[in-house]
Structure formats: C-alpha cells, structure tokens
Amino acid sequence: MSHGHTTGKRTAGWMGIxxxxxxxxxxxxxxxxxxxxxxxTIAVVFLIFIFVGKExxxxxxxRENSALLTEVIPAADLEKIPPAKLRAYLDLTPEQFAAMxxxxxxxxxxxxxxxxxxxxxxxxxxxxxxxxxxEWRYLVLPHxxxxxxxxxxxxxxxxxxxxxxxxxxxxxxxxxxxxxLAFAVPLALGAAIxxxxxxxxxxxxxxxxGIELLSGIPSVVMGTFALIVMASFFQKIFGxxxxxxxxxxxxxxxxxxxxxxxxxxxxxxxxxxxxxxxAALALGASKWQAAYQVVLPSALPGVFAAVVLGFGRAxxxxxxxxxVCSASVMSWSIFDSARSITxxxxxxxxxxxxxxxxxxxxxxxxxxxxxxxxxxxxxxDVVIHRLKTQLEGKRA
Amino acid sequence: MKTLLKxxxxxxxxxxxxxxxxxxxxxxxGSDTMVILAQKWAEVYMGKHSxxxxxxxxxxxxxxxxxxxxxxxxxxxxxxxxxxxxxGNCIKAFGKRPxxxxxxxxxxxxxxxxxxxxxxxxxxxxxxxFTGKAKNWKEVGGPDAPxxxxxxxxxxxxxxxxxxxxxxxxxxxxxxxxxxGTAAVLQAVAKDKHGIGYGGAAYGAGAKHxxxxxxxxxxxxxxxxxxxxxxxxxxxxxxxxxxxxxxDKGEVAAYLNWIRSDDGQKVVKDVGxxxxxxxxxxx
Numbered sequence: 001m002s003h004g005h006t007t008g009k010r011t012a013g014w015m016g017i018x019x020x021x022x023x024x025x026x027x028x029x030x031x032x033x034x035x036x037x038x039x040x041t042i043a044v045v046f047l048i049f050i051f052v053g054k055e056x057x058x059x060x061x062x063r064e065n066s067a068l069l070t071e072v073i074p075a076a077d078l079e080k081i082p083p084a085k086l087r088a089y090l091d092l093t094p095e096q097f098a099a100m101x102x103x104x105x106x107x108x109x110x111x112x113x114x115x116x117x118x119x120x121x122x123x124x125x126x127x128x129x130x131x132x133x134x135e136w137r138y139l140v141l142p143h144x145x146x147x148x149x150x151x152x153x154x155x156x157x158x159x160x161x162x163x164x165x166x167x168x169x170x171x172x173x174x175x176x177x178x179x180x181l182a183f184a185v186p187l188a189l190g191a192a193i194x195x196x197x198x199x200x201x202x203x204x205x206x207x208x209x210g211i212e213l214l215s216g217i218p219s220v221v222m223g224t225f226a227l228i229v230m231a232s233f234f235q236k237i238f239g240x241x242x243x244x245x246x247x248x249x250x251x252x253x254x255x256x257x258x259x260x261x262x263x264x265x266x267x268x269x270x271x272x273x274x275x276x277x278x279a280a281l282a283l284g285a286s287k288w289q290a291a292y293q294v295v296l297p298s299a300l301p302g303v304f305a306a307v308v309l310g311f312g313r314a315x316x317x318x319x320x321x322x323x324v325c326s327a328s329v330m331s332w333s334i335f336d337s338a339r340s341i342t343x344x345x346x347x348x349x350x351x352x353x354x355x356x357x358x359x360x361x362x363x364x365x366x367x368x369x370x371x372x373x374x375x376x377x378x379x380x381d382v383v384i385h386r387l388k389t390q391l392e393g394k395r396a
Numbered sequence: 397m398k399t400l401l402k403x404x405x406x407x408x409x410x411x412x413x414x415x416x417x418x419x420x421x422x423x424x425x426g427s428d429t430m431v432i433l434a435q436k437w438a439e440v441y442m443g444k445h446s447x448x449x450x451x452x453x454x455x456x457x458x459x460x461x462x463x464x465x466x467x468x469x470x471x472x473x474x475x476x477x478x479x480x481x482x483x484g485n486c487i488k489a490f491g492k493r494p495x496x497x498x499x500x501x502x503x504x505x506x507x508x509x510x511x512x513x514x515x516x517x518x519x520x521x522x523x524x525x526f527t528g529k530a531k532n533w534k535e536v537g538g539p540d541a542p543x544x545x546x547x548x549x550x551x552x553x554x555x556x557x558x559x560x561x562x563x564x565x566x567x568x569x570x571x572x573x574x575x576x577g578t579a580a581v582l583q584a585v586a587k588d589k590h591g592i593g594y595g596g597a598a599y600g601a602g603a604k605h606x607x608x609x610x611x612x613x614x615x616x617x618x619x620x621x622x623x624x625x626x627x628x629x630x631x632x633x634x635x636x637x638x639x640x641x642x643x644d645k646g647e648v649a650a651y652l653n654w655i656r657s658d659d660g661q662k663v664v665k666d667v668g669x670x671x672x673x674x675x676x677x678x679x
Contacts, residue, residue, distance in 0.1 A: 007586075040593055093490070096488060100491070103491075104487060104491045104492075107487050107491075107492070108484055108488070110486050110495075111483045111484045111487065112480070112481045114480050114483075115471045115479075115480035116482065118480060121564060124567060142416075145567075147566060147567070152570075154567065154570065155570075156550075156568070157550060158550040158555065158556060158559070159567065160565050161561060163567070169568070227580075227584075228583070228587075231587075232587060241542055241544075241586065242544065242571070242573075243544065243584075243588050243591075244573055244584070248635060281534070288542075308497075322576060323576065323580075325573065326549070326573065326574045327570065327571050327572055327573045327574060328570055329508050329570045330569050330570065335573060336571070338572060339574075341562070347549040347550075347574070347576070348550060348551050349551075350455055350456045350458065350459045350551050350552075351456045351457070351458035351459065351552075352458065352551075352553030353458065353479070353482065353485070354485075355460075355479050355519065356481065
C-alpha cells in the first residue's frame with residue numbers, strides 16, 4: 001500500500017517536510033483508521049451473529065420446554081425439598097438463589113402454582129398441553145392439534161398451547177420475495193439497459209434520477225400506499241377475494257427493490273468498455289443487438305450481483321409486508337395472504353416474555369434469516385467470481 | 397433494609413431525598429391501547445403539578461412488564477392482567493409482585509363494513525367466525541359472501557383478550573389478517589365489504605359496530621358506557637397500571653391516586669374509555 005513510490009518520480013511531501021519512499025504520518029494514521037473501521041465492521045457483524053445465535057441456542061440444544069403442564073411442587077413443601085432441586089425448579093442462577101430469602105422463594109413457588117390454576121379445566125385435559133412444542137418435529141412438520149381436522153402447519157404463538165410451526169413463515173417470506181423479484185428484476189434490468197445503452201443523453205438525464213428517486217420513499221410510506229391504494233386497485237383488476245395478499249405485498253416490495261437493482265445493473269452496464277459496442281456496431285450489429293448480445297453478457301457479473309442484492313433487500317424488508325399482509329396462512333397461492341419472517345419478528349418481539357420460548361423462537365427465525373442472506377450472498381459471490389474469470393478467459 | 401434504616405437515620409434521609417428527586421420524574425411504559433389515555437393523564441396532571449415530569453411511552457403490555465422488571469420504568473400500563481411468568485420475573489428482580497391498580501374499563505367493539513346488513517351477532521357466532529368455523533356471512537344471517545377476518549397482531553393485549561374471552565382460548569383462523577393497530581383494523585374493514593374486525597370502543601367513531609348478544613336468546617347490546625360499566629355488554633376488560641411496591645409512595649402514589657379520582661376518571665371518559673365505578677376506585 002505504501003510502496004507506490006519505489007519507482008517513478010519523487011513527490012514533494014506533505015508541506016514539503018517529507019520526501020521519499022516512506023508514507024507520511026498523516027497517511028499512516030488515516031490508513032490505520034481505515035483498517036480499524038473495516039475490521040470493526042466485520043467484528044460487529046460477528047458480534048450480532050453471536051448475539052442472535054446465543055439467544056436461540058437453548059432452543060437448538062433442546063433445553064427449552066414449552067409444555068403447558070409441568071410438575072408443580074406445592075409452596076408448602078418449601079422446607080422439605082433440597083436446595084439444589086429447588087433452585088433447578090425455580091430456574092434461578094446460584095447468585096439469585098443465594099440472595100433470596102424464604103419469603104421470596106415462597107412467592108415464586110406460589111406463582112408457579114397459580115400458573116397451573118390459571119389454565120382452564122378443558123385445556124388441562126388436552127393432550128397437547130403436555131407437548132413441548134419447541135421440538136423440531138413441531139417446528140417443521142405438520143401436526144394435528146386438537147380442534148383441527150387434519151395435520152396442519154400452524155403458527156399461533158400466543159395462547160394456551162404455543163404452536164410454533166415455522167413453515168408458513170418461511171413460505172410467506174419466499175412468496176413475497178419471489179413475487180417482488182419477478183416484478184422488479186425484468187423492469188429494473190430493462191430500464192438499466194435502456195438508460196445505459198439506448199437512451200439519448202437528454203432522456204437518460206431525466207429517467208435515471210427519476211427511478212433512483214423511488215429509493216427515497218420510506219418503506220412505511222410505500223407500505224401504507226400499498227395498503228390503501230394498491231390493494232383496492234389490484235382487487236378491481238384481478239377480482240381476488242382476499243384484499244390484502246402476497247401479490248400486493250410483492251408488488252410493493254418490487255417497487256422498493258427496483259431502484260437498487262437498477263442502479264447496480266446500470267453501473268455494471270455502463271462500465272463495459274465503449275469499444276465493445278463500437279466494435280459490434282462496426283461489424284454491422286444494430287444498437288439493440290449490441291446491447292443484448294455484447295454488452296449485457298459482458299456485464300453479467302454485475303447484473304447478477306444486482307439481482308442477489310435485490311433478493312437480500314426484499315427478504316429483509318419488514319415494514320411493507322407488515323403493513324400489507326400478515327396472516328400466517330400455509331399456501332403457495334399468490335392471491336392468498338402471507339406472513340414473512342421479518343414481519344413476525346418485528347410484530348411479536350415486543351411482547352415476547354424476555355428469555356421465554358417465544359422469544360427464543362423469534363431469535364431462531366432471526367438466525368435463520370441471517371444464514372439465508374449469508375448463504376445467498378456467498379453463492380452470489382462465487383457465481384460472480386466464476387463468471388468474471390470465464391469472461392476474462394474468453395477475452396484473453 | 398428496614399433495620400439498616402433504623403440504625404442509620406442519616407442514610408434514611410439521603411435515601412428519601414434520592415427517592416423524592418427521582419419521583420419528580422415518573423416514567424410510564426406499556427400498552428399501546430393505553431398510550432393516548434396515559435398521555436392525556438400526564439398532560440392534565442402536569443398542568444396541575446408543575447414539579448412532576450411524566451414520560452409516557454408505548455410498546456405493548458409485555459414490553460411494559462419487561463421494563464418494570466428491569467426497573468427502567470416506574471409505572472407499567474397493561475391492557476391485560478399480568479401473567480404468572482411475568483410475576484415470577486418481577487419477584488426475581490425485586491422480591492415482590494408488582495401492585496395492580498385497575499384504572500379504567502374498556503369495551504371491545506366488533507366492526508363490520510357500513511354496507512353489511514348484519515346488525516347483531518351473538519358471542520357464539522363471533523367465536524365461529526373468528527375461529528373459521530363460519531366462513532360465509534349467510535351462516536350468521538347476512539348475504540351470501542365469504543367473511544374476511546381482520547385481527548390484531550398477537551403481541552397486542554386486545555388480541556389476547558379477544559382470544560381468551562370470545563374465542564374461549566381457541567386459535568384464530570390462520571387466514572385472519574393481523575393488522576398493526578386498531579385504527580388499521582377499522583380502516584381495513586371500512587374498505588372491505590365482507591370484512592369483520594374488533595377493537596377498543598374508543599376508536600369506534602365513524603365505523604359500524606354490531607350489537608353483541610351474550611347468547612342467542614338475549615337482546616343485542618350496544619357498547620355504551622351504561623351497558624359496559626353495568627356489565628350488560630359482554631366483551632369488556634379492565635385496563636391496569638402496575639407498579640413496583642417499593643416505588644409506590646410519594647409522587648408516584650399521589651399520581652396513582654389522582655388517576656383514580658374523579659378528575660382522573662373524567663380524562664378516561666374524554667379519551668373514550670369508561671370510568672371505573674366508584675366502588676372499584678379504592679381497591
């Protein structure tokens with residue numbers, strides 16, 4: 001980094017004090033600073049992942065138990081049970097346990113008794129009340145809960161029996177994201193090709209900022225717009241039954257993703273050397289042929305990166321989906337409602353008892369989302385790298 | 397602690413001073429349903445007692461309880477009763493259960509679109525509609541059209557209350573749209589001809605609510621103050637404030653007393669909830 005001056009002409013140093021090969025002190029400082037900043041960014045990402053993972057860990061290790069009916073020791077037996085067992089029963093750390101007097105312990109035991117009494121009689125007889133719903137088979141496989149006619153994927157985290165099936169949420173996230181991308185990618189890429197290759201400079205000057213202006217719309221505003229205007233508008237056109245559905249959310253998501261995909265794709269297309277187009281035109285290709293058959297393939301890595309980033313943006317977007325649709329229906333139909341993972345986390349985290357199973361499940365969802373975006377970005381990176389080497393190989 | 401204070405009067409004085417300095421600034425956190433009410437209370441109270449500063453934030457009843465247990469708030473607004481797990485957490489954090497004060501009564505209205513001819517529904521019909529057993533309006537005396545259900549986010553106290561008292565603990569049908577607030581529910585029902593939703597009666601202005609029957613034989617009841625406070629209207633709940641008993645003194649206690657006085661209860665009425673009957677105020 002600082003060896004740029006080993007050959008070539010010597011430069012006058014900062015304020016003429018230093019000359020020669022060494023980096024100047026201010027540059028050194030700036031360099032250290034930049035290195036520090038970039039490493040701290042990586043560190044923060046790791047810390048977030050560790051934090052999210054740590055909160056979800058008891059669940060992954062199967063330590064969480066959401067069964068409604070658990071063994072209850074009567075508060076009157078406080079003196080009889082050994083301290084170690086009492087501590088485990090009340091779920092206290094050794095420090096907490098040591099700091100508590102008899103009265104507090106008794107109050108805690110009474111709370112446990114009350115919790116059991118709060119459960120209505122008919123629920124107590126329900127076989128589901130003994131089920132630990134945080135086990136993997138309840139999280140990912142359909143289950144026939146009492147009151148349902150057939151095994152179903154159910155997300156109903158609040159209530160007597162906590163049903164935590166993750167499949168409807170994953171389907172919901174994928175559904176809205178894919179609809180959004182199916183709408184946004186062709187439009188954004190088309191616009192990028194037009195602006196970078198075909199448009200006259202005057203048109204380009206207007207269209208490019210116009211599209212990029214879309215990214216300035218806050219997602220809350222976009223969501224509200226979709227909720228009030230777009231939902232009714234599309235219902236008139238398509239006549240679907242459920243007014244707020246995955247399709248409306250997907251289109252609104254698409255609008256949020258378009259400027260991102262457009263900017264990156266347009267940059268990639270513009271940075272293809274002019275000589276390519278000129279060569280194609282000289283060989284008798286039309287402007288369109290040059291754009292589609294020469295420029296687009298050469299810019300493919302950048303275009304691909306745009307789509308991958310668009311996917312990340314769409315699957316991570318919360319507000320739009322939260323506002324537009326949020327029923328946790330298990331359905332692949334685009335005109336049914338959907339509930340995305342991000343919506344679920346945003347809407348439910350505030351009320352989840354801190355450290356409880358619902359809280360842990362939400363963190364598990366967060367970790368899952370993190371992993372998905374990470375893997376998608378990784379795959380994107382690998383593919384881009386391959387494409388680049390391929391293209392460069394052909395060039396050579 | 398008590399013996400310690402007896403032994404060191406100076407310490408007691410310092411602590412009391414510290415407590416009063418702290419009490420001049422009261423933080424209130426919790427139920428979103430109660431935010432408007434709590435802000436109005438704070439506004440009126442601060443107008444009369446300029447030495448007290450009240451800070452009101454929402455976030456949800458559960459958030460309020462979490463803050464109460466972390467001691468980051470003095471008062472916790474809750475639109476539902478405290479859960480035993482939360483009681484346990486509070487005992488772990490400060491050795492005692494939080495003290496519960498009922499501060500107002502709220503009736504839940506059931507809303508339908510203005511064009512919907514259905515005028516009244518029984519609790520049983522409501523349960524059928526919201527659990528998905530009745531899917532068409534003609535099953536409950538309306539036109540032949542599918543029912544679209546608008547519900548609240550499951551983090552809302554209103555959701556839990558409705559689930560427990562109207563659905564009798566059964567699950568909402570999966571296709572129920574969960575909206576981020578009562579206003580959003582109303583807005584959606586106003587736009588959707590076949591929609592039905594529920595929410596606090598305070599939001600009712602401008603929307604069509606149905607009369608609710610306790611059972612098929614009884615008459616439909618309007619959620620008016622008289623009917624809700626007189627317990628004729630079947631879907632109602634208390635709104636609560638919870639406080640760490642150690643803090644329930646000085647300014648905080650004065651504020652809580654004021655809330656349940658005639659002055660405080662007048663604010664309840666202004667905001668659109670129903671005041672506590674006099675018999676309940678001193679508990």
